[in-house]
Amino acid sequence: MQDINPTLLVLVTAALAMALGRLAYHFTLRRTDAITASGEELRSTPDYYGWYVLVWMFVPVLVLSLAAAALELADVVRVPGRWIAVAWVVLPLALMLPALGLVRARLNARVLVERVIYAILLAAALVSIFTTVGILLSVLFESIRFFGHPAVTVTNFLFGTDWSPGGAFLASAGRGAEQGTGASFGAVPLFAGTFMITGIAMLVAVPVGVLSAIYLSEYSAGAVRKLGKPLIEVLAGIPTVVYGFFAAITVAPLIVRAAAALGLDASYQNALAPGLIMGVMIIPFMSSLCDDVMSAVPQTLRRASYAMGATSRETIMQIVLPAAFPGIVSAFLLAVSVAIGETMIVVMAAGLTANLTANPLETMTTVTVHIVDNLTGDQAYDNPQTLSAFGLGLTLLIMTLLLNVASAIVIRRYRMRYAAD
Known part of the structure; x- marks a missing residue:
């Protein structure tokens, strides 16, 4: 038997399921109309009864589908796709009449439906939590393998200044000694480069982004704002590879010539060029988010400031920016x-x-x-050079977490101080 096109199977199944749902919803409304016409008073609106029937029809098949997917991921059993498609049509059709029979005037359908909605929202919230935990555990377990290698020490990784893992492949093959090479995993140069390029980017993005946001939210006319904000946000849609071309072909040579004019030596592959272009790339994030949080500051605060005789500059510096500071920190x-x-x-x-x-x-x-370079090479997966990507990722994850915790503390204290003022 020829296999059915999966896309066509999904589309046909979805169309049939929606048709069944629409039919059941229509029958439910007719049943509630009949109950109302008989003189009984419904405890919920007819819409809730319709959703109540749909819950009884489709939640069981949804649970079965998720269970089948989990069993397939665990390599326990493989359920053919056509079986699942048939279940999405046959099972709701079989449950339609029993579900319609449950519709009574005394049934509080609203409570039951909202419980299901609450469960769905809770599951959606747990997805992000479980995803974060899964990412952390996957990186942690592979990092343990990396730090358990004889050629790697935590002290050298965190404080070493030499990153040359190329000898790890020869060492794992037993030829490191004869080649006179050794693997070194001192990550300080990598983090120093990360902080250097990120710092240069922030020196460009933060002042330009915040100042442009101040202009758009406080000084620009409505027509200018409607035109200027989308134009700034266009930068966010440019692919990063295009920024890379611009940095390598245009900005880097300009930096080399400018440095030569000042009597300085500059490499064509320098940290300044990607830092500047990355800052330009980030300007839309800073500008758009800061503009949103500044525009969210209540106009009553501005009017009160102007009523006290404050100028526009004083209002921005003493009222708008302090009120929008938590959002500006989040944008940063x-x-x-x-x-x-x-x-x-x-x-x-x-x-x-x-x-x-x-x-x-x-x-x-x-x-x-x-991280990308080590994971995309042709070396073995259990090679320390490959596993070093997970050690770098875990360290970067911890540093980012500490940064977020510190920023949350600053935001909370500033909010409390501003509220007290």
């Missing part, structure tokens, strides 16, 4: 996360060399670049 954290996670611009403009230096005109690289 989002911008930092985008900068830390950016890879393509750094690869194209800064290269892969792990270099510990304070000179932004020299070549540098970031943690995320080496």
Whole structure:
């Protein structure tokens, strides 16, 4: 028997299920009309009775489908797709009449339906929590394998200044000694490059983004705001590879020529070029989010400030910015996360060399670049060079978590102080 096209099977099944649901909903409304016409008073609106019948028809098949998917993921049993498709039609059809028979005037359908809605919302919230826990555990277990390798020590990884894991492959093959090479996993140069490029990007994105947000929310006319904000947000839609081309082909040579004019040496793969272009890329995030939080400040606060004789500058500095400060901090954290996670611009403009230096005109690289490089090579998965990606990811995850905790404390204290004022 020829296999059915999965896409066609899903579309046909969805169409039949929706048709059954619409038919059951119609029958439910007719039944509630009959109950009302008989003189009985419904405890819920007819819509709730309709959703009550749909819950009885489709929740059981949904649970069975999720159970089948879980068993298939666990390699316990494989349920053919056509069986699941048939179940989505046959089971609701079989449950339609019993569900319609449960519709009574004394039935409080609203409570039952809202309980199901509450369960769905709770499940949606738990998905993000379980996903976060799964990411953390997967990175943690592989990091334990990495730090358990004889060539790796936690102290050298956190405080070492030499990142040269290339000898790990030869060492794992028993040829490291004869080649005279050894693996070193000092991650300080990678994190230094990450902080350097992220810092340069923030020096560009934060002032430009915040100042443009102040102009759009406080000074610009309505027509200018409607035109200017979408134009700024266009930058967010440009692919990062295009930014990388621009940084490598245009900005990096300009930096080299400008440095030469000042008597300085600059590499064509320097940290300044990707930092500047990354800052330009992040401007829409800062500008749009800061504009939103500033616009959300109540107009009554501005009017009260103007009524006391304050100027526009004083109102912005003493009223608007303090009130919007928690949102500005959140926008800053989002911008930092985008900068830390950016890879393509750094690869194209800064290269892969792990270099510990304070000179932004020299070549540098970031943690995320080496995570991608180590996971996409042709070395074995159990090789320390490959597993080092998980060690870098775990360290970056912990640092990001500490940054978020610190920022949450700052936001909470500032909110309390501003409320007290």
